[in-house]
Amino acid sequence: MADVNRGIKERDERIRQLKIEYQKFKERHLKLDMSRGKPGPDQLDLSLGLLDCVNARDGYITQDGADARNYGLIDGISEAKTLFAEILEMDKSQIIVGGNSSLNMMFDFITMAYSHGFSPSEPWSKQGEIKFLCPSPGYDRHFAITEYFGFKLIPVDMTPYGPDMDQVERYVLDPLVKGIWCVPVYSNPEGITYSDDTVRRFASLKTAAPDFVIMWDNAYCLHHLTDNHDKVLNLYKEAAACGNQDRVVTFVSTSKISFPGAGVAAMGASPQVIKEVRRRMSFQTIGYDKINMLRHVRFFRDFNGICEHMKLHAAVLRPKFDVVLSLLEKNLGGKGIASWNNPRGGYFVSVNLLDGCAAKTIKLLKEAGVVMTPAGATYPYGIDPHDRNIRIAPTYPPISDLQMAMELFCICAELVCLESINNIQ
Amino acid sequence: MADVNRGIKERDERIRQLKIEYQKFKERHLKLDMSRGKPGPDQLDLSLGLLDCVNARDGYITQDGADARNYGLIDGISEAKTLFAEILEMDKSQIIVGGNSSLNMMFDFITMAYSHGFSPSEPWSKQGEIKFLCPSPGYDRHFAITEYFGFKLIPVDMTPYGPDMDQVERYVLDPLVKGIWCVPVYSNPEGITYSDDTVRRFASLKTAAPDFVIMWDNAYCLHHLTDNHDKVLNLYKEAAACGNQDRVVTFVSTSKISFPGAGVAAMGASPQVIKEVRRRMSFQTIGYDKINMLRHVRFFRDFNGICEHMKLHAAVLRPKFDVVLSLLEKNLGGKGIASWNNPRGGYFVSVNLLDGCAAKTIKLLKEAGVVMTPAGATYPYGIDPHDRNIRIAPTYPPISDLQMAMELFCICAELVCLESINNIQ
Numbered sequence: 064m065a066d067v068n069r070g071i072k073e074r075d076e077r078i079r080q081l082k083i084e085y086q087k088f089k090e091r092h093l094k095l096d097m098s099r100g101k102p103g104p105d106q107l108d109l110s111l112g113l114l115d116c117v118n119a120r121d122g123y124i125t126q127d128g129a130d131a132r133n134y135g136l137i138d139g140i141s142e143a144k145t146l147f148a149e150i151l152e153m154d155k156s157q158i159i160v161g162g163n164s165s166l167n168m169m170f171d172f173i174t175m176a177y178s179h180g181f182s183p184s185e186p187w188s189k190q191g192e193i194k195f196l197c198p199s200p201g202y203d204r205h206f207a208i209t210e211y212f213g214f215k216l217i218p219v220d221m222t223p224y225g226p227d228m229d230q231v232e233r234y235v236l237d238p239l240v241k242g243i244w245c246v247p248v249y250s251n252p253e254g255i256t257y258s259d260d261t262v263r264r265f266a267s268l269k270t271a272a273p274d275f276v277i278m279w280d281n282a283y284c285l286h287h288l289t290d291n292h293d294k295v296l297n298l299y300k301e302a303a304a305c306g307n308q309d310r311v312v313t314f315v316s317t318s319k320i321s322f323p324g325a326g327v328a329a330m331g332a333s334p335q336v337i338k339e340v341r342r343r344m345s346f347q348t349i350g351y352d353k354i355n356m357l358r359h360v361r362f363f364r365d366f367n368g369i370c371e372h373m374k375l376h377a378a379v380l381r382p383k384f385d386v387v388l389s390l391l392e393k394n395l396g397g398k399g400i401a402s403w404n405n406p407r408g409g410y411f412v413s414v415n416l417l418d419g420c421a422a423k424t425i426k427l428l429k430e431a432g433v434v435m436t437p438a439g440a441t442y443p444y445g446i447d448p449h450d451r452n453i454r455i456a457p458t459y460p461p462i463s464d465l466q467m468a469m470e471l472f473c474i475c476a477e478l479v480c481l482e483s484i485n486n487i488q
Numbered sequence: 489m490a491d492v493n494r495g496i497k498e499r500d501e502r503i504r505q506l507k508i509e510y511q512k513f514k515e516r517h518l519k520l521d522m523s524r525g526k527p528g529p530d531q532l533d534l535s536l537g538l539l540d541c542v543n544a545r546d547g548y549i550t551q552d553g554a555d556a557r558n559y560g561l562i563d564g565i566s567e568a569k570t571l572f573a574e575i576l577e578m579d580k581s582q583i584i585v586g587g588n589s590s591l592n593m594m595f596d597f598i599t600m601a602y603s604h605g606f607s608p609s610e611p612w613s614k615q616g617e618i619k620f621l622c623p624s625p626g627y628d629r630h631f632a633i634t635e636y637f638g639f640k641l642i643p644v645d646m647t648p649y650g651p652d653m654d655q656v657e658r659y660v661l662d663p664l665v666k667g668i669w670c671v672p673v674y675s676n677p678e679g680i681t682y683s684d685d686t687v688r689r690f691a692s693l694k695t696a697a698p699d700f701v702i703m704w705d706n707a708y709c710l711h712h713l714t715d716n717h718d719k720v721l722n723l724y725k726e727a728a729a730c731g732n733q734d735r736v737v738t739f740v741s742t743s744k745i746s747f748p749g750a751g752v753a754a755m756g757a758s759p760q761v762i763k764e765v766r767r768r769m770s771f772q773t774i775g776y777d778k779i780n781m782l783r784h785v786r787f788f789r790d791f792n793g794i795c796e797h798m799k800l801h802a803a804v805l806r807p808k809f810d811v812v813l814s815l816l817e818k819n820l821g822g823k824g825i826a827s828w829n830n831p832r833g834g835y836f837v838s839v840n841l842l843d844g845c846a847a848k849t850i851k852l853l854k855e856a857g858v859v860m861t862p863a864g865a866t867y868p869y870g871i872d873p874h875d876r877n878i879r880i881a882p883t884y885p886p887i888s889d890l891q892m893a894m895e896l897f898c899i900c901a902e903l904v905c906l907e908s909i910n911n912i913q
Contacts, residue, residue, distance in 0.1 A: 099559065107557045114548070114779070115540030123539070132532045134524065134748040162587050167773040174599055178613065178637065188603065188613055204774075211771040212603065322557040325779040346636040348592040349629075352777065354539070354750040 071488065074481050081478040085431065088471045093432035095468045100251070100410035101459040102319055102376075103383075109375045110321040113362040117354055121361075131353040137344055139329070143356035147329035149366040151281065151313050152297045158331050159340060162351045165316035165328035169278060170208050172312060172330075175343050176241070176276065177212050182309050182335070184274035187212075187241060196234055196243035198226035200413060200441030200452045202251040205244040205280065216443035219243070221250070225257030228264040238271035242278055247295045249283035252413040252441055252454035254406025256293035266301035270310070277302075279313040283409040285373045286319065288381055293407055299331065308333040317359060319410065320369060320376075327352075327359050383457040386465050387412050394473035400480035412455040413441075419450045420479045427475040433468050496913065499906050506903040510856065513896045518857035520893045525676070525835035526884040527744055527801075528808075534800045535746040538787040542779055546786075556778040562769055564754070568781040572754035574791040576706065576738050577722045583756050584765060587776045590741035590753035594703060595633050597737060597755075600768050601666070601701065602637050607734050607760070609699035612637075612666060621659055621668035623651035625838060625866030625877045627676040630669040630705065641868035644668070646675070650682035653689040663696035667703060672720045674708035677838040677866055677879035679831025681718035691726035695735070702727075704738040708834040710798045711744065713806050718832055724756065733758040742784060744835065745794060745801075752777075752784050808882040811890050812837050819898035825905035837880040838866075844875045845904045852900040858893045 117123050123131045125140045138144075139160025148155040161168050172181075180186040187193045195209040199218040206216055217234060220227040225247070234240050245265075247257045257265075265277055279298055287293070302311045311333070317326035332340070363369045388405060391414065395401040403414040416424060422438035429435075436454040439447040455472070457465055542548050548556045550565045563569075564585025573580040586593050597606075605611040612618045620634040624643040631641055642659060645652040651670070659665050670690075672682045682690075690702055704723055712718070727736045736758070742751035757765070788794045813830060816839065820826040828839040841849060847863035854860075861879045864872040880897070882890055 101559050104555060104558075107555065110557075111544040115543040118540040119536040130529060130532065132535075132747040132750060133529075134526050134743075163777045164773045164775075170772045174603065178599065178602055204771075207771050211768075318559075322779065323559040324775045325557060325777045343636075346629075346632050347595045348589045350589075350749045352588045352750045352780070354747065355777070355780070 071485060074485060078478060078481050078485075081474050081481070084474050085427065085471075085478060088467075088474065089431045093467060093471070095433045095460055095464050097456050097460060097468055098434045098436045099459070100319070100456045102323060103379065103459050103461070105379050106376055106458070107322060109372065109379075110362065113321055113358050116361045117358045123354060123357065125353070125357060129353075131357045134349050136353060137348070137350045138341055139351065140353050140356050140360075142360045143327065143329075146360055146363070146366065146369075147315065147331070150284065150315055150369070151329070151331040153299055153313070153331040157334060157337050158329055159337060159344070160351065160356055161328045161330065163318075163324060163326055163328065163355070165280065165282065165314040165318070165330070166204055166208075168328050168330050169205070169280065169314055171343070171347070172276075172278070172340065173208055173212060175340065176274070179343070181274045181276060181339070184272075187274075191239055194234075194237065194240045196226075196231060196240060197443045198244065198250075199443060200252050200447075200454070201244060202246060202280070203436075203440040203445070205278070206443045209244070210444065214241075218443050218448075221253060221255065223255060225250075225255060225261035228261055232264070232268065235268055235270040235272070235275060240270070241272050241274060242276040244278050244280070246280050246282055247284075247298070248281060248293055249286055249406055249409030251282070251409065252411035252452075254404050254409045254411060254413070257295055259296045262296040262298050263301055265298060266307060267305045268307070275310050277311050279311060281313055281315045282319070284315065285369060286376070286410065287373060287408040288377050288384055289407050291407055299333075303333070309335050312336060320372065321359060321362070325355065327356050380458060383462060383465055384412065386462055387455055387457045387469055390466070390469040390473060394470070395476060398477070401476060410456060410458055412457060414453045414455060414476070415451045416453065416476055417451065417480045417483055420476070420483050421447060421450045421453050423479045424453065424472075424475045427479065428472060431471055431475075433471055435472075496910065499910060503903060503906050503910075506899050506906070509899050510852065510896075510903060513892075513899065514856045518892060518896070520858045520885055520889050522881050522885060522893055523859045523861045524884070525744070525881045527748060528804065528884050528886070530804050531801055531883070532747060534797065534804075535787065538746055538783050541786045542783045548779060548782060550778070550782060554778075556782045559774050561778060562773070562775045563766055564776065565778050565781050565785075567785045568752065568754075571785055571788070571791065571794075572740065572756070575709065575740055575794070576754070576756040578724055578738070578756040582759060582762050583754055584762060584769070585776065585781055586753045586755065588743075588749060588751055588753060588780070590705065590707065590739040590743070590755070591629055593753050593755050594630070594705065594739055596768070596772070597701075597703070597765065598633055598637060600765065601699070604768070606699045606701060606764070609697075612699075616664055619659075619662065619665045621651075621656060621665060622868045623668070623670065623675075624868060625677055625872075625879070626669060627671060627705070628861075628865040628870070630703070631868045634669070635869065639666075643868050643873075646678060646680065648680060650675075650680060650686035653686055657689070657693065660693055660695040660697070660700060665695070666697050666699060667701040669703050669705070671705050671707055672723070673706060673718055674711055674831055674834025676707070676834065677836035677877075679829050679834045679836060679838065682720055684721045687721040687723050688726055690723060691732060692730045693732070700735050702736050704736055706738055706740045707744070709740065710794060711801070711835065712798060712833045713802050713809055714832050716832055724758075728758070734760050737761060745797065746784060746787070750780070752781050805883060808887060808890055809837065811887055812880055812882045812894055815891070815894040815898060819895070820901060823902070826901060835881060835883055837882060839878045839880060839901070840876045841878065841901055842876065842905045842908055845901070845908050846872060846875045846878050848904040849878065849897075849900045852904065853897060856896055856900075858896055860897075
């Protein structure tokens with residue numbers, strides 16, 4: 064019987080039990096961090112060979128004969144462009160290989176639009192109060208970039224097929240709505256992959272702003288957890304077919320393929336947009352770390368090499384996701400107080416509790432030594448209007464810790480939800 | 489006898505000879521690049537051990553126990569901060585270790601001031617037409633950053649002691665003058681080190697703008713060519729003593745110590761400024777490449793290790809500078825048409841020809857296959873008001889190439905200067 068339908072007496076008894084269990088956990092003085100999508104050390108070990116594959120013996124000359132140790136090649140070495148072109152399914156001439164962080168490339172892109180404008184338009188800083196669409200729940204660091212520049216963040220509901228395109232189509236009639244954040248494959252946090260119809264509606268979107276940008280963060284396009292791979296339609300191709308190629312900017316990195324913080328990031332866009340970004344880069348830097356690009360190409364060899372490598376990640380991650388999902392099912396399943404996704408890839412499990420129960424649950428967890436992503440973090444301004452969404456990041460802790468943390472999570476979530484039902488009734 | 493004093497007949501005869509010599513060079517179809525301050529491959533070989541000193545066997549854990557392969561530590565690993573703190577002579581808490589490019593850190597700083605303001609003031613983008621002081625000849629990429637943002641660039645004359653401080657003190661009475669670019673040790677291109685008096689006048693400068701910034705690019709502070717080391721006074725300490733600590737932002741990198749493009753950059757500033765930069769970084773990135781930081785600390789060990797390493801660079805570079813200086817002396821010395829510096833460090837020899845002769849000389853060189861830094865590049869907007877300054881970068885070519893290029897340089901310079909004398913008289 065679902066908890067919502069139990070009598071108050073039964074609920075009070077269950078609350079009493081849960082409090083005892085919670086107290087027991089508290090006395091174990093746990094110290095677990097489930098807050099960020101960090102690979103675990105066992106995943107990092109998969110790329111150890113990358114560390115020293117560029118060395119004095121094996122050389123440091125690129126396929127075009129450039130010395131990767133010296134200045135030059137501002138937008139990356141040729142073989143790295145080839146690799147990222149295949150990942151992003153774009154022409155090599157439309158790829159810029161950057162530094163260690165795709166987030167930094169996104170930040171730089173928004174900064175460029177702010178100070179100098181994007182495409183043929185005026186700088187955003189001179190166009191009034193800019194607004195940006197934020198499909199929610201979504202990635203807090205995306206929203207934060209646009210918040211930093213003082214843009215008004217507009218939440219857009221997520222559906223099982225991607226952002227609610229009816230809402231998007233309505234919002235973009237406002238010329239001050241300049242863009243949208245998207246994680247099209249295994250979205251953060253819900254693990255949703257945008258449907259073909261969603262992508263086509265993005266491609267043909269009639270925007271009032273000529274300088275509207277779709278920030279297409281393809282962070283998890285290779286991060287499958289099963290053999291049943293999600294695949295998103297190529298937005299750039301679809302948009303180009305509608306004459307809208309300049310509005311699509313795609314990003315990807317190897318942060319969760321090789322080493323977070325010591326990986327390689329890349330972006331792809333139309334020839335016109337790439338030209339504008341390259342121009343800005345010519346003022347910004349003399350070039351990015353080409354030795355690290357060469358390391359990656361040498362270690363992974365090619366696109367197939369990366370795909371094989373991702374199977375090794377999946378083998379490490381699948382059991383961790385299974386722990387999370389099976390404990391959610393065992394402890395919260397059928398009780399009518401929580402729902403969650405069952406992602407085929409990505410880094411997160413997204414749980415929705417009863418309205419008003421997320422912040423309290425996370426507070427209880429914290430008091431017992433388990434740190435989660437803050438409640439609301441997946442919404443613009445950190446405010447979840449329903450106070451219900453919690454992002455679980457199962458990748459970093461060892462399985463034994465994960466089990467403990469999830470047992471505790473389920474206790475806290477049920478406790479808070481039952482008390483909430485009591486308060487309402 | 490100086491060429492300027494010769495008779496026209498003698499000059500014509502010399503011009504005829506020079507033209508023959510030039511023609512001979514042209515027929516050799518040279519292809520030499522002396523345009524940028526790039527280390528030569530022999531210098532890069534000095535750091536080969538750096539490439540693979542972080543590896544599976546020797547580990548990747550920092551002295552504080554962090555896994556350098558994973559996310560975290562947004563402003564750098566502790567041991568890298570220690571190293572850069574010693575180089576910049578600042579407290580470790582005031583150091584941010586960044587990515588591979590100090591130019592990028594400078595660009596980001598100016599970008600921050602532009603969009604969000606610096607210190608407690610309004611964003612520069614909202615304060616009207618910003619002006620920036622550019623000691624000239626100077627570094628073209630510095631000037632270009634401030635030109636990119638549309639600031640008005642104001643040239644300031646260089647003296648043998650640094651920028652002309654009388655001019656600086658006058659200009660900063662204008663509240664729209666927001667800052668100045670400085671290369672205080674072995675300046676680019678003249679190899680001048682600022683005198684103690686210059687530094688003290690910077691420290692106590694009475695600026696109308698509360699958000700005035702001294703962009704103190706200490707690029708060459710370790711790049712001695714002789715045992716007779718130049719040393720600049722610690723501007724931060726001097727400024728702090730005057731209560732002006734928030735106006736000093738210092739930068740340095742290992743680009744020309746280890747690998748250009750694969751080195752590590754750092755900045756140092758007051759606690760208040762560092763706090764502001766860290767805040768911006770928290771939106772911009774999850775962190776820089778810590779594995780590369782660890783490589784550098786492991787390879788160089790400490791400040792003394794870097795100083796020893798710089799002696800190896802000097803041993804490679806000194807003969808190259810000697811070629812340039814001895815050929816200048818041999819071919820142009822005492823002719824009254826050219827003057828140059830004799831730097832004790834840095835990457836350049838700066839030559840001043842007769843007024844109006846730089847662009848033509850560089851054009852002749854180019855037509856014979858030798859690329860130099862474009863004439864005017866060392867001045868704001870690429871315009872040398874005297875058209876006389878040429879920056880020679882002796883570091884990259886092998887000595888045999890350098891000899892050829894310098895022989896040709898002297899031919900072209902003398903030819904252009906003599907023709908110019910003829911035209912005037």
